[in-house]
Amino acid sequence: MANKSVWSDNRFWARSAAWISGFASVLLIWLTFDTSVQISMGTDSDLKNGVTKRVPAPTVINYKITYEMSAKRGHEVPIIGGNDGKGMSLFQEKEKFFGKDDWSEKEAAEMLHLGKLASQTKNCMNCHTLLGNGAYYAPDLTKAWLDPAWSSTGALQPMTGKTTKEEAMAEFLQHPSKYPTHARMMPNLGITEKEARGLVAFLKHMSSIDTNGFPRNFGKMQGAVNGK
Amino acid sequence: MIEPLTDVVPSFFAILNQGPLTLTIFLHTIIVLPMIWVYKQEKARLDSEA
Amino acid sequence: MASKLLDNPFTGVGSESRQLATWYFTFAAILFGAQLLFGLVIAIQYVSPGFLFEIIDFSVARMLHINALVVWMVFAMFGSVYWLLPDETGIETVGIKIGKLLYWVFVVAIVIVVLVYLFIQVGPADEMSIWFIHEGREYIEAPRWADLGIVVVALGFVANLFMTGIKGKQTGIITVLMANMIAFAGLYLAGMFFTDNISVDQYWWWWVIHLWVEATWEVFVGALAAYGLIQMIGASRKVVEMWLWIEVAMLFGSGILGLGHHYFWIGTPEYWWEIGALFSALEPLPLVAMFIHVMYDWGKQQGKKSLDGTGESVVNNQPAFLWFWMNAFGNFLGAGVWGFFHTLPQVNLYTHGTQFTSAHGHLSFFGAYATILIGMMYLAIQGKNKIKVMKNTKSSLWALGLTVGGVVGMTIALTISGYVQVLVSRAQMGATWSGYFDGQASVWFAQGMDWRLIMGVVTFAGFIFLIKDFLTTGQNPVHQK
Numbered sequence: 001m002a003n004k005s006v007w008s009d010n011r012f013w014a015r016s017a018a019w020i021s022g023f024a025s026v027l028l029i030w031l032t033f034d035t036s037v038q039i040s041m042g043t044d045s046d047l048k049n050g051v052t053k054r055v056p057a058p059t060v061i062n063y064k065i066t067y068e069m070s071a072k073r074g075h076e077v078p079i080i081g082g083n084d085g086k087g088m089s090l091f092q093e094k095e096k097f098f099g100k101d102d103w104s105e106k107e108a109a110e111m112l113h114l115g116k117l118a119s120q121t122k123n124c125m126n127c128h129t130l131l132g133n134g135a136y137y138a139p140d141l142t143k144a145w146l147d148p149a150w151s152s153t154g155a156l157q158p159m160t161g162k163t164t165k166e167e168a169m170a171e172f173l174q175h176p177s178k179y180p181t182h183a184r185m186m187p188n189l190g191i192t193e194k195e196a197r198g199l200v201a202f203l204k205h206m207s208s209i210d211t212n213g214f215p216r217n218f219g220k221m222q223g224a225v226n227g228k
Numbered sequence: 229m230i231e232p233l234t235d236v237v238p239s240f241f242a243i244l245n246q247g248p249l250t251l252t253i254f255l256h257t258i259i260v261l262p263m264i265w266v267y268k269q270e271k272a273r274l275d276s277e278a
Numbered sequence: 279m280a281s282k283l284l285d286n287p288f289t290g291v292g293s294e295s296r297q298l299a300t301w302y303f304t305f306a307a308i309l310f311g312a313q314l315l316f317g318l319v320i321a322i323q324y325v326s327p328g329f330l331f332e333i334i335d336f337s338v339a340r341m342l343h344i345n346a347l348v349v350w351m352v353f354a355m356f357g358s359v360y361w362l363l364p365d366e367t368g369i370e371t372v373g374i375k376i377g378k379l380l381y382w383v384f385v386v387a388i389v390i391v392v393l394v395y396l397f398i399q400v401g402p403a404d405e406m407s408i409w410f411i412h413e414g415r416e417y418i419e420a421p422r423w424a425d426l427g428i429v430v431v432a433l434g435f436v437a438n439l440f441m442t443g444i445k446g447k448q449t450g451i452i453t454v455l456m457a458n459m460i461a462f463a464g465l466y467l468a469g470m471f472f473t474d475n476i477s478v479d480q481y482w483w484w485w486v487i488h489l490w491v492e493a494t495w496e497v498f499v500g501a502l503a504a505y506g507l508i509q510m511i512g513a514s515r516k517v518v519e520m521w522l523w524i525e526v527a528m529l530f531g532s533g534i535l536g537l538g539h540h541y542f543w544i545g546t547p548e549y550w551w552e553i554g555a556l557f558s559a560l561e562p563l564p565l566v567a568m569f570i571h572v573m574y575d576w577g578k579q580q581g582k583k584s585l586d587g588t589g590e591s592v593v594n595n596q597p598a599f600l601w602f603w604m605n606a607f608g609n610f611l612g613a614g615v616w617g618f619f620h621t622l623p624q625v626n627l628y629t630h631g632t633q634f635t636s637a638h639g640h641l642s643f644f645g646a647y648a649t650i651l652i653g654m655m656y657l658a659i660q661g662k663n664k665i666k667v668m669k670n671t672k673s674s675l676w677a678l679g680l681t682v683g684g685v686v687g688m689t690i691a692l693t694i695s696g697y698v699q700v701l702v703s704r705a706q707m708g709a710t711w712s713g714y715f716d717g718q719a720s721v722w723f724a725q726g727m728d729w730r731l732i733m734g735v736v737t738f739a740g741f742i743f744l745i746k747d748f749l750t751t752g753q754n755p756v757h758q759k
């Protein structure tokens with residue numbers, strides 16, 4: 001028989017498989033270190049010193065948040081505390097959240113912690129998507145805080161009888177089936193007032209995460225005719 | 229040719245991220261190239277066995 | 279050599295390992311039924327939202343649907359390993375008594391978890407709920423006490439596999455399984471901790487979900503397909519194992535960094551666009567290779583056999599082989615084609631988290647995993663009933679036709695609904711609350727949901743035939759004993 005080809009040799013493929021799998025895993029671990037640093041939560045002093053973090057500190061709830069086009073990035077980014085005109089956050093303009101705009105680092109962190117716990121124990125993700133992951137039965141919550149429907153001119157805030165966005169959202173979360181806007185309703189999940197506040201803090205914080213422009217054009221188009 | 233960096237943090241991978249190919253060509257290459265050594269070793273083994 | 283196995287295709291019948299395998303398969307089949315029933319509940323809720331509202335809400339039924347899915351597949355995978363171990367290693371599984379004990383621990387834990395999901399449903403926002411009710415993280419919702427139980431069970435399983443592999447004959451298939459199952463079990467740990475940072479949360483969550491279904495489970499399927507081809511058509515072990523190693527290289531080579539296609543929008547850096555897009559774009563290649571491999575080996579073995587002029591089939595288990603064949607094709611279609619559709623970031627920006635994802639999720643899980651695991655169950659029925667050549671029955675064909683037709687039908691319906699949602703809710707209306715409902719209200723979307731429900735019923739009818747066949751085919755005189 002002629003010389004056996006390496007290409008049909010089991011040992012060659014076994015060793016190649018081992019090398020490729022092992023090395024791809026090493027690269028993934030390297031990338032994970034790089035990414036982990038970038039997505040670690042910022043601190044209150046980052047906000048005060050104008051340091052842009054992909055995931056800002058919990059005290060971001062003290063600031064005004066918007067979602068605007070950045071020419072440099074080529075997509076929308078969360079803008080915290082005002083826009084410098086070039087698509088970067090100024091970290092200046094504050095916004096009252098449940099009556100105050102000076103929640104301490106500890107208070108804000110506690111609220112966020114409660115909210116994240118509630119989001120899991122109440123199972124938001126098996127109806128909604130968060131950051132686009134989860135279930136498709138209800139609207140994506142990534143930027144829910146910025147949804148025009150919750151603004152003072154939107155349809156939902158007046159419906160709950162509240163005069164601020166955060167109070168309206170908290171009221172809705174506690175008694176969702178009291179405020180139906182569609183046949184498909186959100187059920188009562190036994191959310192307490194404290195949990196509801198935590199959840200709203202969690203939603204506001206999530207809207208400040210830099211998601212590389214997802215969702216695109218959020219809240220920019222209203223009243224357009226859909227393609228029925 | 230060289231695209232300006234757009235990402236938040238200018239890390240090693242962010243700089244290599246130059247459109248659809250650069251970063252992945254780099255990664256694919258360093259994964260696949262060393263198979264040449266495996267090939268050579270196995271060829272030598274098969275030859276010596278033959 | 280392969281022929282030796284064929285001469286004696288019933289190695290280890292009566293072995294305890296194989297008995298344990300049938301237990302695993304039985305519980306898997308029951309959970310499969312539960313999965314489908316809860317799938318029907320949530321599909322009805324899409325069409326008629328008042329159904330079981332504030333009794334079994336969408337979130338509760340969906341959690342049961344997808345958890346039952348994951349758990350039945352894990353059960354059937356453990357069962358498959360216990361089934362093939364005596365054949366491959368030539369010895370009885372080491373530590374089988376512990377294996378049996380762990381089986382019961384696993385079953386009891388799952389039953390408790392299901393009852394808690396159904397009757398307690400949600401808890402207050404504290405650690406106790408995470409420990410004892412559920413963790414609220416899609417697919418791996420099991421409460422933490424159950425997580426710990428699952429880790430113990432998985433460790434016991436991996437230990438049995440290793441001890442048997444080391445003591446007995448260590449074939450290529452066994453070597454691949456040993457390495458793979460360690461990774462499979464280890465990855466579960468990445469999904470067990472709590473963090474306030476939702477980006478970090480999702481980062482590690484995908485390690486479990488993606489690195490399971492697009493790396494370790496796929497390699498597992500490669501190993502099962504290799505085993506099945508040797509068993510069912512007498513393919514040459516040397517050739518089959520060479521293919522297996524090539525598949526491992528391609529699957530891990532593309533799938534591990536392909537993880538990046540989930541890191542486009544969760545707060546992670548932009549460089550994942552490139553890595554995720556280009557590595558995952560290669561993921562369909564090994565799936566094509568696996569399909570070609572099955573066709574090639576089949577053709578080759580049948581060609582050799584045809585030389586004797588009797589016109590007999592080389593296949594010694596028709597229903598199992600059909601399901602294995604469906605797997606080769608369904609894996610390519612559901613994971614490969616439907617996956618590639620939405621894997622580039624420019625596309626995924628709009629399809630991310632829509633019914634399109636659901637279309638892909640259904641066809642891939644069914645095509646890549648449900649099929650081959652059902653095929654393994656048929657191999658077990660053949661072995662258990664000492665059947666030499668197992669034939670299709672009316673029920674086995676109806677089961678296959680209706681489940682495959684139903685799932686493909688659901689996929690088509692979801693794909694159409696998904697397109698409408700992508701264009702109306704996302705591209706046109708910018709993904710807000712009102713944009714979301716504009717999409718949902720579209721006639722095309724709504725009819726897609728109707729058809730999904732109808733096709734879900736068809737799938738369920740197929741399941742009924744499947745169970746009927748499982749229970750009766752052993753006694754059916756069509757088979758050659």
Ligand code: HEM
Nearest residue numbers: 135136137314317318320321635636639643644648734737
């Ligand atoms: C009776 C048949 C079935 C029906 C009616 C059904 C229905 C559903 C529904 C309504 C959802 C929720 C989707 C959403 O969040 O909007 C879902 C999710 C899911 N189902 Fe099914 N299903 C069925 C069978 C199956 C089968 C056979 C499989 C796989 C083997 C499967 C796998 C999944 C997966 C993986 C998800 C999560 C999808 C995602 O998050 O993208 N289902 N199913």
Ligand code: HEM
Nearest residue numbers: 491539558561613617618620621630631635639642643646
């Ligand atoms: C058998 C293998 C596979 C299975 C079982 C599978 C299953 C799934 C499931 C269930 C999801 C939804 C996860 C969720 O609930 O959020 C998903 C998402 C996704 N899959 Fe796969 N998949 C497989 C292979 C592939 C392949 C080969 C590709 C690419 C070529 C791919 C591309 C994607 C992408 C891009 C997403 C994200 C969808 C989104 O952004 O919403 N998948 N897959």
Ligand SMILES: [Fe+2]
Nearest residue numbers: 488492537539
């Ligand atoms: Fe994936």
